[in-house]
Amino acid sequence: MATQEPAKRTGRNETEDERADRMWGELMQEVRVAQMGVQILFGFLLTVVFTPKYDDLGDTEKTIYLVTVVVGAAATGALIGPVSLHRMVSGRRIKPRAVEWASRLTFIGLVLLLITMASSLLLILRVATHDGYVPWIVTGIVLWYLVCWFGLGWWIRRRYTSRD
Template identity: 80%
Template sequence: MRRGRNETEEERADRMWQELIQEVRVAQMGVQILFGFLLTVVFTPKYATLDGTEQTIYIVTVVLGAAATGALIGPVSLHRLVSGRRVKPQAVTWASRLTFVGLVLLLATTTASLLLILRVATDDGAVPWLVTAVVLWYLLCWFALPLWTRHRYTTR
């Protein structure tokens, strides 16, 4: 018995593109909201009171947010520039790679944001532990569980 879809390479690329774009929309929304918030911080009176380490964390966070935004918007530009050139399977591959890079950068941006916020909000020595716990949670939800599912349920 044959498993899977009975679709041509072009139909498969079209389906995969639609699925990818739906996934990217979710990630784009998150990174754009976070990045927009980060851009405003430097214009608040509180920014001037941050110590050198916190200002460095902020700058790194903004750069990571900009990079994540670029990677997650990249698939849209890629599609627009290659549309009609009969390279959709290759475009899906590259867009998927950009999306993965964008998710890793989003993880880094979120981690740095959380570190900065918790450092400013509290002097508690638990900050590194809290940040580590959240990063582990993200790694579990975003990577470990999907990879385990792929390994567990993919037929060879």
């Protein structure tokens, strides 16, 4: 008679709903941080067009500004989206699916925020310096964001996640 091995414990002992509740709380904490940053940046961007300096910008700078505002608006929408999603599905017993979609929206929002930050930096440095090294600085900062926001998490996930 074969003996049955005990079930291997894989982390927390929680139901799917309990896991969804926990993950939702964690996601909302993360979103609060990102929302604050994107809302402050977007608010600042909205004021630029009303400054006297805006009229002095060249066509390239105005294009960068308009792209930055549009992408910033999209980032704001994606990062506020999980809150609205939660309101729409609350009480429907579909929290695990809501967590999945809110997580996707948050990831998209972070990518759009990265683009907004990069284009804002590009605009500011072009206006402030007019130097040819500006694209190199912006590229370096974007690479830093990629490492901090995505690369480190990906590396830790690959290195420390068991393959059992």
